[in-house]
Amino acid sequence: MTFIIQEKPDGLIFKIRVQPRSSKNRIAGLHGDALKLNITAPPVDNAANKACSAFLASLLPVPKSAVQIVSGHTGRNKQVLIGCPECSPERETIRKLIRSWVDG
Template identity: 70%
Template sequence: MSFTIQEKPDGLTFKIRVQPRSSKNQVAGVYGDALKINLTAPPVDNAANKACGAFLAGLLSVAKSSVAIVSGHTARNKQVMVHCQKDGAERESIKKRILSWAKT
């Protein structure tokens, strides 16, 4: 399997695998069909989920409210939605940025 981004009417969705309590926040490549994200936050009281949303929003230059975890709230494997308009340069820019992380 390889990493893919699905286009939805209200944004882009993709899978991530979160590694909490890492030494630093970073995109660590691809793990199976998901993007591996290392986070310094612990997996307690939703801290890792909040940190994940804020980290991805910062990397994508979008508002924190534009990034949502849609499934896997209590698991390492999660599905993330980045809300963006169906047509336009913003969606293509976000998609290209996410795909570039998968190549590292």
């Protein structure tokens, strides 16, 4: 399977697989066609989702509010939207950063 970053008018969407209650927040490579994230937060009261969004925002030149989980709120498999309009000069930088996580 191949990791895909979907282009949308309001941002970039990609799949993630979340492993909650990990020893530290980190990108752990690929899990099928999804980017695997280890998150320290537990999967209760939306804590892992919030931690996941905050972690991704800390790695990208975007505010926390620009990272949204668009599907999979209650499961480990999720889709994430990184808000960056098509006309945004940061869009290519963000795409390259995400791709670098996958390609090493």
